[in-house]
Amino acid sequence: MTSASGVLAGTTVGAVNGLTARWAGAASGDTVFSAAGVWPLLAFLADGAGGAARAELAEAVGLPAEEAAAAGRELMGALGGMRGLDSALGLWTKRTLELREAWAQGLPAQTHGVLTGDEGADHAALDAWSVQRTGGLIERMPVVLTPDTELVLASALAMRTEWQHPFEEWPVRPQAGPWYGRTLLGLRRSSVLLDPIGVADTPEGFVTELKVPGTTGIDVHLLLGEERMTPGQVLSAGVSLLNHGHPVTSGSQLPYGEAGPGLRVDKERCMSPRLPTLDVTTMAYDMAAHHDLLELHKLFGLTTARDTAYGHFPGISGSPLAIGSAQQSTMARFGALGFRAAAVTAVAAAPGSARLDPGHVTTTIRAAFDRPFAFLAVHRTSRLVLAAGWVTDPKPYREDGGY
Numbered sequence: 001m002t003s004a005s006g007v008l009a010g011t012t013v014g015a016v017n018g019l020t021a022r023w024a025g026a027a028s029g030d031t032v033f034s035a036a037g038v039w040p041l042l043a044f045l046a047d048g049a050g051g052a053a054r055a056e057l058a059e060a061v062g063l064p065a066e067e068a069a070a071a072g073r074e075l076m077g078a079l080g081g082m083r084g085l086d087s088a089l090g091l092w093t094k095r096t097l098e099l100r101e102a103w104a105q106g107l108p109a110q111t112h113g114v115l116t117g118d119e120g121a122d123h124a125a126l127d128a129w130s131v132q133r134t135g136g137l138i139e140r141m142p143v144v145l146t147p148d149t150e151l152v153l154a155s156a157l158a159m160r161t162e163w164q165h166p167f168e169e170w171p172v173r174p175q176a177g178p179w180y181g182r183t184l185l186g187l188r189r190s191s192v193l194l195d196p197i198g199v200a201d202t203p204e205g206f207v208t209e210l211k212v213p214g215t216t217g218i219d220v221h222l223l224l225g226e227e228r229m230t231p232g233q234v235l236s237a238g239v240s241l242l243n244h245g246h247p248v249t250s251g252s253q254l255p256y257g258e259a260g261p262g263l264r265v266d267k268e269r270c271m272s273p274r275l276p277t278l279d280v281t282t283m284a285y286d287m288a289a290h291h292d293l294l295e296l297h298k299l300f301g302l303t304t305a306r307d308t309a310y311g312h313f314p315g316i317s318g319s320p321l322a323i324g325s326a327q328q329s330t331m332a333r334f335g336a337l338g339f340r341a342a343a344v345t346a347v348a349a350a351p352g353s354a355r356l357d358p359g360h361v362t363t364t365i366r367a368a369f370d371r372p373f374a375f376l377a378v379h380r381t382s383r384l385v386l387a388a389g390w391v392t393d394p395k396p397y398r399e400d401g402g403y
Contacts, residue, residue: 008078008382012071015039015062017239019299020376020385024235026296031289032332032389034343036079037157038293040089041347042301043072044153045323048103048316053305060301069106076108079157082379084216085386086158088133092126093151103316115152119145126152130344134158137342142290142327144348150321154346159377159386161214162338165189169336171397172281177227177371178392185284185395187336192275194251197367199260202246204233208260209241209248210280210367212339217381220339222282223374224261231390234374242376242383251278251365262368269361276363283369283394286333293326293347302326311352324350332389334375341377341387 020035027033039061046057047069058065079087092113093099104112113129115122126141133156143152172186200207205226212220221241225234240246249259259265297303302323305312311320325348332341377387 008075008384011063012075013382013384014243015071016075017242017383017385018062019060020388021236021239022299023296024239024388025232026299027231027235027388027390030287030391030393032287032330032341032387033289033291033328034157034330034341034345034387036075036384036386037155037328037330037343037345038300040072040075041153041155041345043068043075044103044107045305045313045347046301047072047106048100048313049305050312050314051304053301053312056304057301060299069103073106073108078382082217084159084161084214084218085379086133086135086156088156090129090133090154090156091151092122094149097150097317097319099317100315115149117147119147126154126346129154130156134342134344137331137340138329138344140329141346142329142344143346144325144327146324146350148350149324149348150319150351151316151349152346153349154344156342156344157386158342159218160338160340161216161218161220164213164215165191167282167336169284172283172370174370179371179394183397185397186281187284188279188281190277190279192277194276194278194365197251197263197278197280197365198248199254199263200237200241200246200248202233202237202240204237205229206260207234207237207241208263208367209238210282210369213380214339217379218339218386219378219380220334221376221378222369223376224369224371225374226261227371231372231374235376235388235390238374238376239385239388242378242385252276254365259365262370264366266364266366267361268364274362276365278365278367281366281368281370282373283391284335285391285394286335287389287391287393288329288331289389291328291330293328293345294323300326308350308352313349316349320352321349322352324348330387332375332377332387339377343387
């Protein structure tokens, strides 16, 4: 929730980031996901749910059900005030579905639309909303409409930032690992600032973290774990680091030699006095992913709510409702100049039946993200994770690609 000063409270940030960490445990392959896009929908559903569905949704949200709607409203309000981020929540219902006034009034203003029952026309309207709210980054609303669909609740997030210090594009050919033999679109830059890089000591292994600051208050954290670590372990470590959950050795304190995954620190002689430098090489990526949230129904508290033999949301409507569809479409693009990401999440409810001079020495830190790595897009002030992902298929370098 937000305080009087408009700062997003730590309880809500912790709840959303907690869902990010749990979702990370299921991450595999080239993927991007946004718990910040799912969480407010679950919060509003929890507020209107009853019985076992209410308890399960509250557990997924990480807050008591009676507090969920207020936290969802204030999260959406905080997202709307973040630079570089566009966010929206939408609700569409059949004209014949009567909503509980208290629940409907608890949603952000100007969210309610109508489902006509014409699947083609309704899908076109939902797609248009998705395009408008994400600036065209997500073109299709990830929802399954049927003649029985009574309600659609959706959220949209679109984030953008330019790097404070751009990268240069170079062809990179990894000499080992999964990307050996490929020519990739590498991104390189040097800086005399050493502490954007650090090595965390986690129970699962060491993780190298690079913070790439953006101009809008959104930063991207790149995370490279030991080769034996899973995507979930690396991503979960990155989320924990936002709350100083693991000891970290910052760049200026790193020892000489192999200092961490993909990281080497060397003492070098130079012609004249020179400040220590951090040389970074990473890979550009452009990915899209689609998630069926019902495949992870326990994670999202939807186990009971998906049973269409009963109604589970008495606080939303007197008509019995169950979750018939819950999906998210996402994209992320990391390049030389900046970062773009978007997510649209939709939940649909169906009816329920119920150089060398000895005199001068300097230090050079070289970081290479040249095998699969993780990333977190983070709001700098609140430390809220807006999007997360795992990169296994970076962009190839093409000499005719205009790089």
